[in-house]
Amino acid sequence: MKIEEKDVFKSYFKNLTLRERAVFEGGITLGALFHQFVGTPVSLKNREILERSIEESMKNQPCVEDISVEIVGNLKEDEYVSLEGKMLDVKLKVKVENTVAYLRLRYIKELNYPLMYVERIDEE
Amino acid sequence: MKIEEKDVFKSYFKNLTLRERAVFEGGITLGALFHQFVGTPVSLKNREILERSIEESMKNQPCVEDISVEIVGNLKEDEYVSLEGKMLDVKLKVKVENTVAYLRLRYIKELNYPLMYVERIDEE
Amino acid sequence: MKIEEKDVFKSYFKNLTLRERAVFEGGITLGALFHQFVGTPVSLKNREILERSIEESMKNQPCVEDISVEIVGNLKEDEYVSLEGKMLDVKLKVKVENTVAYLRLRYIKELNYPLMYVERIDEE
Amino acid sequence: MKIEEKDVFKSYFKNLTLRERAVFEGGITLGALFHQFVGTPVSLKNREILERSIEESMKNQPCVEDISVEIVGNLKEDEYVSLEGKMLDVKLKVKVENTVAYLRLRYIKELNYPLMYVERIDEE
Numbered sequence: 262m263k264i265e266e267k268d269v270f271k272s273y274f275k276n277l278t279l280r281e282r283a284v285f286e287g288g289i290t291l292g293a294l295f296h297q298f299v300g301t302p303v304s305l306k307n308r309e310i311l312e313r314s315i316e317e318s319m320k321n322q323p324c325v326e327d328i329s330v331e332i333v334g335n336l337k338e339d340e341y342v343s344l345e346g347k348m349l350d351v352k353l354k355v356k357v358e359n360t361v362a363y364l365r366l367r368y369i370k371e372l373n374y375p376l377m378y379v380e381r382i383d384e385e
Numbered sequence: 386m387k388i389e390e391k392d393v394f395k396s397y398f399k400n401l402t403l404r405e406r407a408v409f410e411g412g413i414t415l416g417a418l419f420h421q422f423v424g425t426p427v428s429l430k431n432r433e434i435l436e437r438s439i440e441e442s443m444k445n446q447p448c449v450e451d452i453s454v455e456i457v458g459n460l461k462e463d464e465y466v467s468l469e470g471k472m473l474d475v476k477l478k479v480k481v482e483n484t485v486a487y488l489r490l491r492y493i494k495e496l497n498y499p500l501m502y503v504e505r506i507d508e509e
Numbered sequence: 510m511k512i513e514e515k516d517v518f519k520s521y522f523k524n525l526t527l528r529e530r531a532v533f534e535g536g537i538t539l540g541a542l543f544h545q546f547v548g549t550p551v552s553l554k555n556r557e558i559l560e561r562s563i564e565e566s567m568k569n570q571p572c573v574e575d576i577s578v579e580i581v582g583n584l585k586e587d588e589y590v591s592l593e594g595k596m597l598d599v600k601l602k603v604k605v606e607n608t609v610a611y612l613r614l615r616y617i618k619e620l621n622y623p624l625m626y627v628e629r630i631d632e633e
Numbered sequence: 634m635k636i637e638e639k640d641v642f643k644s645y646f647k648n649l650t651l652r653e654r655a656v657f658e659g660g661i662t663l664g665a666l667f668h669q670f671v672g673t674p675v676s677l678k679n680r681e682i683l684e685r686s687i688e689e690s691m692k693n694q695p696c697v698e699d700i701s702v703e704i705v706g707n708l709k710e711d712e713y714v715s716l717e718g719k720m721l722d723v724k725l726k727v728k729v730e731n732t733v734a735y736l737r738l739r740y741i742k743e744l745n746y747p748l749m750y751v752e753r754i755d756e757e
Contacts, residue, residue: 262587263587263588264496264498264588264589267496269493269495269496270496270498270500273493273500273502274502274503276503276505276506277408277503280405281404281405281408281503284401284405284408284409284412285408285409285411285412285501285503286412287409287412288408288409288410288411288412288413288416289412289413289415289416289501290416291413291416292412292413292414292415292416292417292418292420293416293417293419293420293550294416294420295417295420295672296416296417296418296419296420296421296672297420297548297549299671299672299715300545300667300668300671300672300718301545301566302541302566302567302569302570303566303569304569306565306568306569307562307565307566307568307569310558310561310562310565311562311565311566313558313562314555314558314559314561314562317554317555317558317559318549318550318551318555318559319550320554320555321550321551321552321554321555321589322550339510339511340511340512341512341569343671343717343718343747345715345717346672346715369393369397371393372388372391372393372394374388374394376394376397377413378397378398379398379400379401379405379409381400382400386711387711387712388712388713417674419548420548421672421673423547423548423591424543424544424547424548424594424669425669425690426665426690426691426693426694427690427693428693430689430692430693431686431689431690431692431693434682434685434686434689435686435689435690437682437686438679438682438683438685438686441678441679441682441683442673442674442675442679442683443674444678444679445674445675445676445678445679445713446674463634463635464635464636465636465693467547467593467594469591469593470548470591512744512746515744517741517743517744518744518746518748521741521748521750522750522751524751524753524754525656525751528653529652529653529656529751532649532653532656532657532660533656533657533659533660533751534660535657535660536656536657536658536659536660536661536664537660537661537663537664537749538664539661539664540660540661540662540663540664540665540666540668541664541665541667541668542664542668543665543668544664544665544666544667544668544669545668617641617645619641620636620639620641620642622636622642624642624645625657625661626645626646627646627648627649627653627657629648630648
């Protein structure tokens with residue numbers, strides 16, 4: 262049984278609405294992703310497998326329904342860099358019962374900051 | 386000006402209630418803390434400074450009002466280990482305008498899982 | 510041009526023998542691998558892509574000729590854990606000119622410690 | 634007993650000279666430090682405690698005799714950033730019996746790269 266399906270787990274979330282729960286789990290996953298993978302050596306050779314691997318590791322997190330990770334920025338032939346937060350463009354879908362939150366992590370130039378925010382919440 | 390006080394920043398959060406916003410920021414901070422510091426070498430000698438340092442680094446995150454970090458578990462004289470999630474007991478206070486969320490990260494034995502959850506939300 | 514082929518880079522290593530250089534670069538890569546990826550969510554579903562992704566990211570590091578990563582330990586259906594150091598079994602081949610060092614990271618039960626060591630150095 | 638003083642531990646290093654052993658342990662510690670702490674939120678408020686905390690955590694690593702960490706770069710009032718490799722200036726002293734290696738991690742502008750290298754090895 263997945264962790265989020267267990268009664269003990271659920272008992273800790275009775276004080277939240279489904280929307281609150283969805284954005285809470287989404288926040289955890291975005292914070293986790295950023296701080297787990299920033300610093301990873303990345304080049305043209307491993308960019309794609311790193312994107313897929315980040316997606317698959319984050320799908321383990323509670324309530325993550327889908328995720329897409331794109332590593333943006335100009336990587337040069339024969340060079341590698343440490344992954345930076347500003348290179349991450351992440352779209353995350355979190356589902357709690359019938360409530361679905363769509364979240365985003367991307368670099369906002371005006372803020373010079375990799376921002377995590379909620380794009381939309383649907384009650385299906 | 387702190388990032389969360391900027392108008393551009395605020396414009397991304399108009400679609401959330403204050404409660405949703407507070408638990409979202411709290412989730413980010415707990416996920417970030419866990420995945421940034423798990424793996425750090427820790428012993429009786431550096432446990433306390435590591436606790437304080439984790440607290441101070443996380444106070445930089447948007448809307449974090451207060452945080453206490455305790456590293457639990459039996460550390461033995463002259464030995465060190467890599468910090469594990471189950472060793473973290475974190476109390477986090479997040480404030481968005483007059484709304485204050487109290488969050489927690491701690492190991493739940495029944496689940497064999499370091500759980501992140503919301504203890505309480507106050508509207509002051 | 511790869512970083513390790515640049516004259517400025519090479520100028521910093523004139524004080525080391527080829528063997529010393531090989532084990533130095535090997536040590537960096539093992540320390541980097543451990544502290545970058547410990548904490549990553551892993552389950553039966555993403556174990557293999559995570560292994561491949563760690564290998565490919567570490568191949569970017571200077572002088573890494575080959576690497577194999579195996580994530581060991583009993584993962585259970587529908588559960589995930591945070592990657593721990595003791596779950597890593599890594600074989601690393603580092604080449605500096607004609608000198609090849611074979612390094613290893615694996616959990617040593619007698620020490621209760623994930624040990625990094627040098628298995629062999631060949632001068633070809 | 635510290636891990637590096639145990640016979641089982643020592644038995645894995647019989648194939649290395651003291652110099653090789655010192656630079657191997659030094660490489661591990663520099664790679665570990667970089668990949669553990671890159672990404673940490675840092676501002677004028679927590680820079681100093683973070684420097685001290687990194688030092689104290691790395692003193693746990695085998696054979697680390699002394700270490701100094703300086704976080705360089707212009708941090709602005711009321712702003713924080715994620716720690717980047719290029720902001721690290723680290724001096725590390727590793728001792729194996731009578732052999733002492735002095736290592737360094739610092740950003741080299743000509744290479745646009747945070748370089749880890751060995752400054753000197755003394756046989757005392």
